Amino acid sequence: MIETRFVELLTKDLIEGLTPAEKQEIDLLLQQNPLYKKQSAIIKEYWNSDKTAYKKSAANFSKLMDVIQVTEQSVNGNSSTAGKHKERKLWPVLRYVAAVSIFCLTLGWYILGNPGNGIAIASNWKNKTTxxxxxxxxxxxxxxxxxxNAGTTLRYPLSFGSKNREVYLNGEAFFEVHKDREHPFIIHTKKMNVRVLGTxxxxxxxxxxxxxxxxLIQGSIEVTINDRKADRIILKPKEKLVIENAPASQLLTNKPTGRNLKAVIEGTQYSLTNLTYLPNIDSAAxxxxxLKDKLVFKxxxxxxxxxxxxxxxxIQIVFEHEQLKHLRFTATFEKNxxxxxxLRSLRAAEPFQFKKKSLTFYISK
Structure with a gap:
């Protein structure tokens, strides 16, 4: 049967509550025990696919049991020619059921018994996609x-926990955070976490x-990067933090210039610069x-x-020649x-051709 300590660590890992020491501990357990690794993968896959249904519905818990049983059968083979073989396959399934049952109980205890962790009950979470x-x-x-903004998903709770206010973002959003010093507001994205009090x-x-x-427009914010937690970047008004989403090994090494501060050590690369303003366009960055229905590039x-x-x-834009992707433009377009x-405006600055087929535009030389 799965050990209580592993369940505790896995639970904290799911809700992003592991300390660096605990992260090393669970990594070692997963490395040393193939069963733990298998159980962790199954539980994480289901947890990430539908957290709300997972904790809210007994039917979905039964579904998880079916997933585990099918997985175990695929691992052990489908032969059932002898009762002895059936018994041999039944015990691993029972171990899985026991393991996940303990896990669910522990997870419920952890969330309900720690109301200060800032995590709202999963059924209170909502996704909004534009x-x-x-x-x-x-x-x-x-x-x-x-x-x-367009093509954005925000995951947010209908009510916040008693410690932190946390949301999850994939896309672009403008925040006016209600000031509350006792309850920091945290935005989680794929590469970074942004922590604010009111700004x-x-x-x-x-x-x-x-x-x-x-x-940052006004106030102050603190940004941490997922794989460089020791770096805490504090932004001042009219500053911008740019994070490279590609691995450092895939990026060209550029030396810092002017006010640009470039991180060049291992891990995610980032730059701290000033916001961009264009004369005779608008007073806003x-x-x-x-927000004003203007698409602006510099x-x-x-x-x-x-x-x-x-x-x-x-729409969709397809480049038929790779080098065209690297052409650079400064332009402003209104929503209408x-x-x-x-595209004709851009073509006036740099030569290229385009053709339209349905909702797809093909860019060529």
Whole structure:
């Protein structure tokens, strides 16, 4: 039967509560015990696929048992020619059931017995996703206002815990966080965690984008990077943190220039710069002009511009020649500018051709 200590560590791992020492401990247990590794993989897969249903429905718990049983049968083979073989296969299944039962009880005890951990009951969580070309305004339970840009998903609780206020973001959002010094507001993204007490800022962190950005308008925020927890970056107003989503080994090494601070040690790479402003465009920073239905680029590569246009217009852009992705442009488009008009404007600065087929635009030489 699975050990209580492993269950405790696995539970804390699921809710991101492991200390560095505990992380090393569970990694060692997984390395030394193949059964633990198998159980951990099954439980994590189900936990990540539907946390709400997992804790809220006994039927889904039964579903998990079926998953475990099928997995165990596939591991041990399907032969049932002798009662002895059946018995031999039954015991591992029973061990799995016992293991997951203990796990569920421990998880329930951990969450209900630690109300200060800031985690809301899973059934109180909600996902909001915006479609391409769509924006949406949300008011969270604490009074925080969130504007979601196109193609964005925000996971948030209907009520916050007694310690922290936590949400999960994939995409771009503008936050006006209600000030509450006793309950920090934390935004989790794929590469970073942003911690605030009460301030105004913008986060752009699409999982499939090459970079993530946090732009501070007023107040102050603290950013930690998932694989560089020792680095705590404090932003001041009108500063922007840019994080490279690709592994460091895939990035070109660039030396810092001017006010740009570039991290060059192992781990996720990041830069701290100032917000971008364009004369005669708007008094607001470029990073927040999407709130005013403006698509603005300053010396950005064509690939990044295309990704924003895809979310903005609900289209697809295909590059038929790789080198065209690296063309750089400075441009401003209003919401009512058509895709063809926008591409013709870019073509006036750098030569390329495009053709349209349904909702797909093909870029060629």
């Amino acid at each position: 479609s391409p070309g769509e924006k949406e305004r949300l008011v969270l339970a604490d009074g925080t206002i969130v504007m979601l 105004v800022f913008n986060i752009k962190s699409y999982d499939d984008a090459p970079q993530s950005e946090t732009s 470029v990073e927040t002009l999407w 010396n950005e590569d064509f690939e990044s511009i295309a990704a924003d246009m895809e979310r903005w217009y609900g 500018t058509t895709v063809s008009s926008a």
